[in-house]
Amino acid sequence: QKEVEQDPGPLSVPEGAIVSLNCTYSNSAFQYFMWYRQYSRKGPELLMYTYSSGNKEDGRFTAQVDKSSKYISLFIRDSQPSDSATYLCAMSGVTTDSWGKLQFGAGTQVVVTP
């Protein structure tokens, strides 16, 4: 079983809808949680970064972390066709050697239709 599980999709939504993405994980040592956006044949782009549990909002993006359930979410409000991409969750631990050494989910492909 993988340490980080993420539904690969594709997830298709109409323009303007809320996109809801999530990941589950098994390693309780994970404390840092990130969401990356990756367009086809490009490198991952960091969208959101959170530490431990709680919510974080940045523009149309909201990230939530529930450590008790080992479950993280990303919500995209007022989705646009330009949001069509693969969204990767990633996480790491708190020890010096684990910072930045990320464990990724497989990515969810999102398609926003006009």
Place this chain on the structure above:
Amino acid sequence: DTGVSQNPRHKITKRGQNVTFRCDPISEHNRLYWYRQTLGQGPEFLTYFQNEAQLEKSRLLSDRFSAERPKGSFSTLEIQRTEQGDSAMYLCASSLERRGNTEAFFGQGTRLTVV
């Protein structure tokens, strides 16, 4: 461009040949990571450097793979005697190591095709 830079962007090679990729991190970042990504999967950790020291290598990194980061600046990843299974996107990321910071920024990757 002050982001992470990777060269070449694409590489096609014949099986058995050696290939070398280069990564130039964000200038003030002291950590540099290499990841590999295959189609439909998330990136998988290969190795990382803090300054010029290579601190960890994944089990995924066979003896045919070697990485260097001379003088703690750019890094190279070499694959010897390439195999078709080495076909993947090779991603480099960098970060500034300090407590509480795990923000890693990725380059655009080098896509390797072994024929």
